[in-house]
Amino acid sequence: MLTAVKFRLYPFPDQARELDRQLSELNSLWNHALEERCAAWKKERRSLTFVQQCQELTRWRNFDREGLGRVNAQVAQECLARLNDAFQHFFRRVKSGEAPGFPRFNRETTSLTYPQAYDSVRLVPGRNGTRRLSLSRVGDLPIEVHRELPAGRTKTCTVEREGDRWYAVLIVEMADPVPPPDLPPRHPLGVDLGLSRLATLSTGEAVEAPRFLRRSEVQLKRQQRRLSRKRRGSHNWRKQKARVQRCHARVRDQRRDLAHQLTSTWAREHDLIAFEDLDVRSHLMGPFSKSTADAGWGMLRRFAEYKEARRSGRYVEVPSKGTTQSCSACARPHDPPLTLRDRTYECPCGLRLDRDVNAARNVLARALAIVGGDTPEVTPVEIGPPVARKGRRVRSMKQEPPSAVGAST
Numbered sequence: 476m477l478t479a480v481k482f483r484l485y486p487f488p489d490q491a492r493e494l495d496r497q498l499s500e501l502n503s504l505w506n507h508a509l510e511e512r513c514a515a516w517k518k519e520r521r522s523l524t525f526v527q528q529c530q531e532l533t534r535w536r537n538f539d540r541e542g543l544g545r546v547n548a549q550v551a552q553e554c555l556a557r558l559n560d561a562f563q564h565f566f567r568r569v570k571s572g573e574a575p576g577f578p579r580f581n582r583e584t585t586s587l588t589y590p591q592a593y594d595s596v597r598l599v600p601g602r603n604g605t606r607r608l609s610l611s612r613v614g615d616l617p618i619e620v621h622r623e624l625p626a627g628r629t630k631t632c633t634v635e636r637e638g639d640r641w642y643a644v645l646i647v648e649m650a651d652p653v654p655p656p657d658l659p660p661r662h663p664l665g666v667d668l669g670l671s672r673l674a675t676l677s678t679g680e681a682v683e684a685p686r687f688l689r690r691s692e693v694q695l696k697r698q699q700r701r702l703s704r705k706r707r708g709s710h711n712w713r714k715q716k717a718r719v720q721r722c723h724a725r726v727r728d729q730r731r732d733l734a735h736q737l738t739s740t741w742a743r744e745h746d747l748i749a750f751e752d753l754d755v756r757s758h759l760m761g762p763f764s765k766s767t768a769d770a771g772w773g774m775l776r777r778f779a780e781y782k783e784a785r786r787s788g789r790y791v792e793v794p795s796k797g798t799t800q801s802c803s804a805c806a807r808p809h810d811p812p813l814t815l816r817d818r819t820y821e822c823p824c825g826l827r828l829d830r831d832v833n834a835a836r837n838v839l840a841r842a843l844a845i846v847g848g849d850t851p852e853v854t855p856v857e858i859g860p861p862v863a864r865k866g867r868r869v870r871s872m873k874q875e876p877p878s879a880v881g882a883s884t
């Protein structure tokens with residue numbers, strides 16, 4: 476099993492300059508190699524292979540010792556390998572009748588990867604108990620190791636620039652987790668993902684998309700508008716661009732942190748987590764594209780999946796069709812169908828439940844039907860807003876018309 480961990484790097488100014496220089500060399504390498512492939516095809520109708528380009532790279536590096544020669548050889552090769560992958564992917568999709576985009580020229584390269592990090596990358600002690608990341612051909616960069624590296628072999632190391640910040644992403648090969656025991660789950664959880672509310676749980680709890688995220692986004696929009704008014708390439712434009720990138724990073728970090736917090740709690744308390752198999756991509760095309768992306772559904776599901784796997788728990792995706800339209804107690808479909816305006820699910824069998832909690836329970840029931848296990852006891856009559864978790868506010872549901880969903884994420 477592969478696990479990625481991301482650490483912040485604090486390179487010294489000369490190290491940051493060196494990294495920037497190497498990134499721009501790699502950018503030229505990518506564009507040059509792409510052009511070579513195009514030219515070879517146009518002129519002679521032949522395809523260059525990865526191996527051929529690597530041989531070319533060796534010659535180039537020997538010739539240009541102060542330029543591309545400064546970059547670690549494996550890092551440079553990895554760049555060609557990515558280009559090769561891009562072409563293979565392109566041809567595969569053409570073959571299957573799709574219309575993919577041709578590999579593109581890059582304006583800027585912001586990351587470099589050491590493909591065999593166990594040779595070229597090491598954590599070494601720095602001054603006063605600090606640590607450094609020793610990168611071949613760059614130096615020992617101060618690093619904040621905010622959590623211990625998982626036990627295992629470091630497979631690859633990617634150094635990324637986000638605005639004016641630097642990060643190292645280490646991919647670690649860990650032992651495969653123990654598969655879940657062949658017993659019915661004891662504490663299963665069904666999750667209904669939504670827009671007006673980030674998530675509603677089969678236990679009756681609700682999770683709102685937090686306000687700070689929304690605020691950061693308003694801020695991001697404002698800075699982006701300012702950027703668009705500056706002359707491209709000017710000094711002020713560059714300064715503003717750095718600001719926009721910092722905002723982007725903040726929004727992304729907040730989204731990710733929230734997803735980590737939620738899924739860690741869920742995985743700790745439940746040995747099965749069930750989601751609907753919503754196709755997030757199809758939603759991204761729809762009218763709520765932004766809010767959907769914001770809600771970070773994809774992240775929640777990805778994190779939940781690997782966190783359950785680590786704990787030998789289960790992660791299940793169930794078909795989403797009809798989860799909102801049937802009773803979680805007696806399975807009767809709602810008649811007439813529930814509209815978006817109806818916040819409460821009522822059934823002749825006596826069930827009276829928040830509509831999202833009802834949906835979450837249906838998701839859970841479907842998951843348990845797949846893995847085998849009993850649905851937890853359902854209280855037949857429940858009403859009112861679901862219980863908010865740890866101080867997260869749950870808004871009164873009647874003030875949340877479906878058209879306003881964008882505003883609450």
Ligand SMILES: [Zn+2]
Nearest residue numbers: 802805822824
């Ligand atoms: Zn019913």
